[in-house]
Amino acid sequence: MALRLLKITLVTLIVFLIAAAIWIGTAGKDLFYTATGSISHSLCASAFLSRLDPDRTFTEEQLPLMRSIGGAIHYEVDHARHEVRTSVFGEFAARAVYREGLGCLLVHGDEAVPEAAGFKPAPIASSYPANLVEPADPAIRRALDRAFAEPDPAHPRLTKAVVVLHDGQLIAERYAQGYGVDTPIWGHSLSKSVTSALIGILVRQGRLRLNQPAPIAAWCSPADPHHAVTIDQLLRMDSGLPFDETDGAISPMTRMLFLERDMAGYAARMPLAHPPGSAWGYSNLGYVLLSRIVRDAAGGSAVDAERFVRRELFAPLGMRSAVVETDTTGTPIGSGSVYASARDFARFGQLYLDDGVVDGRRILPEGWVDYSRSQTLDTGYGAGFWTNLVNSSRVPVWNAPWGMPRLPKDMYYARGALGQYVVIVPSERLVVVRMGISLDYGTGVDDLVAAIIDALHHRPART
Template sequence: MTSRIIKIGCGMLALAAVTLTAFFTAGSGKDLSHLVTNSVSHSICTAAFVSRIDPEQMFKEEQLPNMRSVGWAVRFHVDPDLHEVRATVLGMFAARAVYREGLGCVLVHGEEPVPDAGGFRDSPIASAFPESAVVEPKDPALRRALDAAFAEPNPATPRLTKAIVVLHDGQLIAERYAPGYGPETPIWGHSLSKSITNALIGILVHQGKLRLDQSAPITAWAAPNDSRHAITIDQLLRMDSGLPFDETDSVLNPMSRMFFLENDMARYAATVPLAYAPGTTWAYSNLSYVLLGRIAMNAAGAGDAVAAERFVRSQLFAPLGMRNALIETDLAGTPVGSSHVYASARDFAQFGQLYLDDGVADGQRILPEGWVAYSHSQTLSTGYGAGFWTNLVNEGKVPVWDAPWGLPQLPKDMFYARGALGQYIVIVPSERLVVVRLGVSIYGGTGVGDVVAQIIAALHQQPVTP
């Protein structure tokens, strides 16, 4: 059982409590406070029950830096018997996240019963890697590259790298983990999940259940006079559907409202009006990938969270040997295809290998022929493809974020999955290389481009063996 209580001076506490209570109970302050407690309860739930790492450490590394002004007022409690976490601010705005076996954690807005509360158990997935021990490279140059990945050049803005895995020619040649993490630790992939969703759509296209050029089968958009009626699955994957850029500096942006304030994320996403004409403007879209998660599950005939998880496990995770992977759903049973996949670094590396091998795993075609090329083909004039980032644009910045499109230190054919807090799956076809970097890099810079460049240099220097 874990509880968090921060003690400060009683006078300061009383003054701050009066000020913050007035703010939190007025107008948008209510939404902000619920956003805080929901974010904390979900993060701590996944730390305690999915990743099985120290919840206190996760709070300090992931949550506290983003809420310095109110962090002292946040309380959370981990109940190992009920498999849930509750969080409050000043004793108010209670939030609850519940762990379900095999399904991860789900936010519950209130005390209503939790669908599929018992979760489910499935046959264990055989690992793609027979090695149980951590593979430390013997080559000094490769070891130095891993040293660079875990270095902390500026203590004021820690990178907090948690895992690095390197595959070359499909072989695990190097890996390293932070204390408390290891080859079996599922780590929150954040927007690496969008690339997983790309694969789920690809599987359903391969099965003839979806087409890229079809109008997105979303009931709320079905009326022919609806401006969203003609949006295609391709446009949702490419983020040029016309939906707004939803991950902005504003705390109450569409992404945060969807993740932390809604029981049915896909229903909410389907209500958001267009900001642009479809096919004309690229805008980063979590909304699109939550909708794609629902589209995929409808096409697969998966009507609830358990059926959704079984589909993903049987069609993707099991064939790739991703034994520690899961995708969380919301209360409505929709897989959160934008952001809620958890997997070990080895699992994510094996997923990257699928794309390096043109959608084939262990001799079995998982994705349609040409799907990988489609996935990293350019969208409009951007450095984005369809569920993956590319290295095709080295000028200009990503709109709103003011961040570079690619990793200019690396070959032009490189493409990659990228998630918040510095999650990366870097795929370099010309080098037959996959590098996964996972961490809790709140402050941005991870040095991942330089690290992969060092790994490539080490491979060119001499043959590398584990």
């Protein structure tokens, strides 16, 4: 009986090991490469772009999502080579390399690093004071206190920065330990709003039209169903491309970001899930395709694209810490890889509050701001920004609210994963930026903005 039980146990173990080996060689392989790619990129940007402690970033941002394999993860930050290498179980290695002026690049295998030297960008002047601006209003100080508090330690907010602009003036800011006024912070999908602005600049220059078919080489044939997709539909996420950001570890978004060297090429091959213009679906794929259009218009390389973005957007706004990372083909990852300080993102919000004009210079086309916050189909999304126009339904797949019902109806906002927000309230002449690493979606940003609005209404009039 004991021998029979032993045989059954051994057979079961062998079957399990064979199944595990097959899984690791197929689906598991992609999963592990996604994990090592995510860690390498995140820690590379932390160490060499943001100048933060990569060990702290790993603990706060990456490890909570990978605890099941935490003991098998090994990473090495090489300060001499400006790169990070990560492996799981000693395998599935991924490498991210820092390039000056271009941020970090996820390199596949041991291939050469394109444009490895990067470039040295010209400094951008800032109109804001060098020192920290403390809020003068006690009510706003209390609002910031609450924003940085941790009411539920089991689900930390990890707020890293808050910046408040009112009537175009910087009236309050606060930063977590290790962060400061010039710390570039990962904007995640705040990047999409920046990409929307870059498309707007090309429209202003007469190089693009919203209703034209998207100039994607792979879609040039009129027989291709993608050929009908317009610039407007890519911006509005009703192009027909699938909803690509789901809860699964492997999705079209994660595959594009961590497993594909030519992200726009991958996005262009994705079949349409709906006829163009008929349905809304959150689309990182679409915004990488828009980024390819920007790259091509700028000259075709990563340095060309970065110079275009700095010249046309970052420099006029004084966004002196901002960088857009690219893939190995030089395409900006405009779906989610803009790094900028909280002050920089506040300047970006102010551009929209001022109808696309800065210091008397028109950056965005006339009417672009209203276009960006106008409703797409029956959703709470505009064209690169979320709106506060729909509160009766929820975002499909995510089951999250479209807007923030407590705030004024004219409010619209840029939003990124882990709690990145640029909230614009025209009726209050207000911009509020909140940055953090909030894995559980409990940022309290609506409470923060509501408290600031309440404080502004009750403060003494200026004399």
